[in-house]
Amino acid sequence: MTVLVVGSVALDSVETPFGKADNVLGGSGTFFSASASHFAPVQLVGIVGNDYPIADLERAFKDRPVDLAGLERADGASFRWRGRYRHDLNAAETLETHLGVFSNFRPKIPEQFRKAPFVFLGNIDPRLQLDVLTQVQKPALVACDTMNFWIESRRPELLELLGHVDLITLNDGEARQLTEQFNLVKAARWIMDRGPRLVIIKKGEHGAFMFSRDTIFFAPAYPLESVFDPTGAGASLSGGFMGYLARVGPDGLNEATLRRAVVYGSAMGSFAVEKFSVQRLLEVTPAQIAARVAEFHQLVSFEHELQGAGA
């Protein structure tokens, strides 16, 4: 089962307390694909300028099932982001953002991508996210991401989008901004009242919640001893989540599968931050992923008492 992702394909320049990298492969679509492709074939739709090192991207994905047929090459500059992390690795300081050709992105879903059963609408203008939905055919599950900029500038369109997706991922700050509810349980309910039956709220180093109408699931972020570069952790979580769902397939979309998908996503997020760019995501092995998932289980598991009770 295939995952279609529409997202940014960028060049990142990143400084962390541990080193720096210039013009490396980045963008949410890139991280998502590197992560999801461990579990299922990925179809990537995005845009790059004629300065983009396409050969590097192709080389990165040469052993992975990532179809780049939907990657548009436009005249102009690629999306570039330059950022810095200080010791508090949870907060990126954006030094420069050049949208380049990404600012004129009008996603065109290739014919052969339109039947993808799992669709992830990365963080782009909600009007374009809505437009993508007119191009695809009855996906089993549609998820979207968004950000503060769209919550502010495209609120009506974003609310309309909520009526057309099964799931939304956002971070805690965005959830609060969108819903004007400080409490995340209330924020999630506010969102579910407007359409999505699932809400994933990402809290960076503090883990992620998945809310449904009747249940709450929480996965911590894995307590790594060395976080090298946090860039792409969120997109890698989303990629692992959607990829895992696609591997199981539309008939297995139950609570148990969804929970495991959040854990696989969190595991992929924890790998993403171990090196610059998508480097660690490309080299991680199935055995390492399985071991990390087992570590997540160990991290939170506790046995109920047989006798129950509190006093």
Added chain:
Amino acid sequence: MTVLVVGSVALDSVETPFGKADNVLGGSGTFFSASASHFAPVQLVGIVGNDYPIADLERAFKDRPVDLAGLERADGASFRWRGRYRHDLNAAETLETHLGVFSNFRPKIPEQFRKAPFVFLGNIDPRLQLDVLTQVQKPALVACDTMNFWIESRRPELLELLGHVDLITLNDGEARQLTEQFNLVKAARWIMDRGPRLVIIKKGEHGAFMFSRDTIFFAPAYPLESVFDPTGAGASLSGGFMGYLARVGPDGLNEATLRRAVVYGSAMGSFAVEKFSVQRLLEVTPAQIAARVAEFHQLVSFEHELQGAGA
């Protein structure tokens, strides 16, 4: 099995977005006792001034096994704290602190308390915490708390204390301040290298880690829809943790028990914040505690796949 706690007994005045309370029962010793006494008998050592409404404290604990024989009444004013929470309920804004007689507190452990198998040294001057240890007889487990003020002003004494305790509880900011390690895994290891075999790092609404030499356990904070007043959540967690250990007894101090103790502690912390002061802790029932613990289990549990693996 009994828990001995040395801690503050105060009068709190608190404002939250949902209401205000003036001169209500507060202090870490009070919250700890209200929480721990659901699981085991508690012996409280603290100090109050002659303005303290002792009758209110006795009434609060009349149905609970909290022995107040170690509560010293001194000439002078009681410890008073006045604080405010805004919508971000994770951060208290301290408006006034009057230490009163607490600033001259020299804990005297009553003879009949000196054999308590579980000892919790609440957040007081490390020199006094060390002094308490000279007064007790071979406890099975000694835990201590501390805070930024002591980390700054009594660093050598605090480091000495670490060599004499089995466990320390601190929040993430304090752990970073003490160890000068931003990464919490490294911070915990730094602390364990100096004595304690267990480190509990409390992250407020983001949950709590328990580190040992070989394992990491994480318990999220329960995602409550209404947090009413966060005051005392940390002390209630410590109380539930120690109380649960005492209920199981020194012979049951294994990893499974310790993990359950963190969850019981987190459950008690989640009750503490539902009302002002110790009100909710006093009225909560064993069945409600058991139900909340079951909800914690449900919150984080996921099934491993039978086939394992990641690709």
